Amino acid sequence: MSETFHIQADRLLGELHELAQISEHPAPAVTRILFSPEDLAARIFLLEKAHQAGFSSRMDAVGNIMIRMAGTDPSLTAIATGSHTDAIPNAGAYDGTVGVLGGLEAMRALKEAGYQPRRSIELIMFTAEEPTRFGLGCLGSRLMSRCLSADEASQLRDADGKSLDEWRGPHCTGALSEVALRENDYHAFIELHIEQGNLLEAKQLDVGLVEKIAAPASFRLRFHGSGGHAGAVLMPGRRDAFLAAAEVALAVEKAAIVSSSPDTVGTTGVIDVWPKAINSIPCEALLEIDFRDTDVEARDIAIGQIRQAADAICARRNVTFEWHCIHQDPPAICSSWLLDELESNARMLDLSHCRMVSRAYHDALFMARICPTVMIFIPCRNGWSHRPDEYASPEAISRGTQLLAETLRKLSQ
Ligand code: HGY
Numbered sequence: 001m002s003e004t005f006h007i008q009a010d011r012l013l014g015e016l017h018e019l020a021q022i023s024e025h026p027a028p029a030v031t032r033i034l035f036s037p038e039d040l041a042a043r044i045f046l047l048e049k050a051h052q053a054g055f056s057s058r059m060d061a062v063g064n065i066m067i068r069m070a071g072t073d074p075s076l077t078a079i080a081t082g083s084h085t086d087a088i089p090n091a092g093a094y095d096g097t098v099g100v101l102g103g104l105e106a107m108r109a110l111k112e113a114g115y116q117p118r119r120s121i122e123l124i125m126f127t128a129e130e131p132t133r134f135g136l137g138c139l140g141s142r143l144m145s146r147c148l149s150a151d152e153a154s155q156l157r158d159a160d161g162k163s164l165d166e167w168r169g170p171h172c173t174g175a176l177s178e179v180a181l182r183e184n185d186y187h188a189f190i191e192l193h194i195e196q197g198n199l200l201e202a203k204q205l206d207v208g209l210v211e212k213i214a215a216p217a218s219f220r221l222r223f224h225g226s227g228g229h230a231g232a233v234l235m236p237g238r239r240d241a242f243l244a245a246a247e248v249a250l251a252v253e254k255a256a257i258v259s260s261s262p263d264t265v266g267t268t269g270v271i272d273v274w275p276k277a278i279n280s281i282p283c284e285a286l287l288e289i290d291f292r293d294t295d296v297e298a299r300d301i302a303i304g305q306i307r308q309a310a311d312a313i314c315a316r317r318n319v320t321f322e323w324h325c326i327h328q329d330p331p332a333i334c335s336s337w338l339l340d341e342l343e344s345n346a347r348m349l350d351l352s353h354c355r356m357v358s359r360a361y362h363d364a365l366f367m368a369r370i371c372p373t374v375m376i377f378i379p380c381r382n383g384w385s386h387r388p389d390e391y392a393s394p395e396a397i398s399r400g401t402q403l404l405a406e407t408l409r410k411l412s413q
């Protein structure tokens with residue numbers, strides 16, 4: 001294929017490396033929590049690169065950043081691409097950033113090749129794809145797609161009780177209600193992302209074309225027992241809140257293992273106890289549970305089993321608990337015509353590929369509610385992600401970016 005544009009892999013890899021240094025924790029770990037100094041610095045980093053390339057930018061009331069390569073026909077809706085730059089504690093350098101900086105590189109390469117789109121091309125850096133600050137992931141894309149109302153967003157509080165409005169106040173202007181987009185405000189949305197699994201590496205394929213994004217759910221459980229002196233209170237009759245929580249965490253694992261679907265996964269990633277004293281029986285305990293499947297029926301049956309197990313465990317232990325659903329989302333089915341488009345471009349670029357599911361969630365899960373959406377996956381070493389040794393090769397990143405650029409070029413003509 002004659003090169004109609006040139007992806008400058010060195011420039012892209014250099015920027016990924018530069019961005020990875022903007023972190024609350026020392027390299028190779030990457031930590032960038034919503035509206036932290038590191039998150040704000042990453043936003044400035046991206047905007048500087050975008051403005052250097054001659055693109056315009058705007059930011060909405062929750063901090064979603066839109067970077068635009070203007071098209072010649074303003075009556076046409078834009079083609080969008082994008083992902084996130086925020087990162088959970090002790091994460092890696094490629095989750096989300098490949099989609100943001102790869103999208104920027106795709107737009108720059110097209111511009112430098114003298115390409116003039118009819119439809120504008122818009123790169124979106126979504127606010128808070130990770131759930132770390134408020135316990136809810138995809139905050140920016142949920143508000144955009146109206147899966148979260150402005151009122152619900154305003155009620156969010158972080159672990160210290162600080163609200164979203166307090167956090168966004170110094171950095172964003174406007175009402176949260178203005179973030180919502182209308183159906184088909186975008187012609188299509190394409191997200192480039194590392195696979196965060198090892199299928200592509202195992203099959204030695206260049207790219208994955210995502211046809212379905214798993215249905216994520218998460219819950220917060222608070223347990224109430226009675227405390228007491230670790231030495232003086234004999235075992236019979238104890239109401240140990242932590243041990244009830246511990247049994248429920250094992251019930252989460254069991255429900256995922258016995259599920260009829262091989263894609264059911266359950267994780268208890270957050271646990272806390274009070275008063276957290278070695279010689280005091282825990283009177284309170286907290287669990288935060290992440291539970292998913294590509295099959296939403298199988299997921300919800302398993303969640304029902306966890307609920308029943310929690311009722312039985314707490315009744316037996318004479319402990320009470322509250323079950324708070326943080327979110328329980330349906331899966332996203334990606335656009336068939338966009339998948340066909342990606343497939344023909346992958347063939348034309350001689351990229352080996354397969355159609356696959358995404359077990360991680362992404363902003364694409366919510367963009368799919370408001371416009372035709374698809375994802376491009378690239379392989380990452382051993383499928384590792386959300387850990388400092390997360391790694392995608394320069395070749396993989398460059399190939400994924402090339403497919404994205406070609407697809408953006410074709411769709412914006
Ligand atoms: O948890 C996820 O699937 C995403 O990485 N936030």
Ligand code: MN
Nearest residue numbers: 088095130386
């Ligand atoms: Mn992630």
Ligand code: MN
Nearest residue numbers: 095096129362
């Ligand atoms: Mn991600």
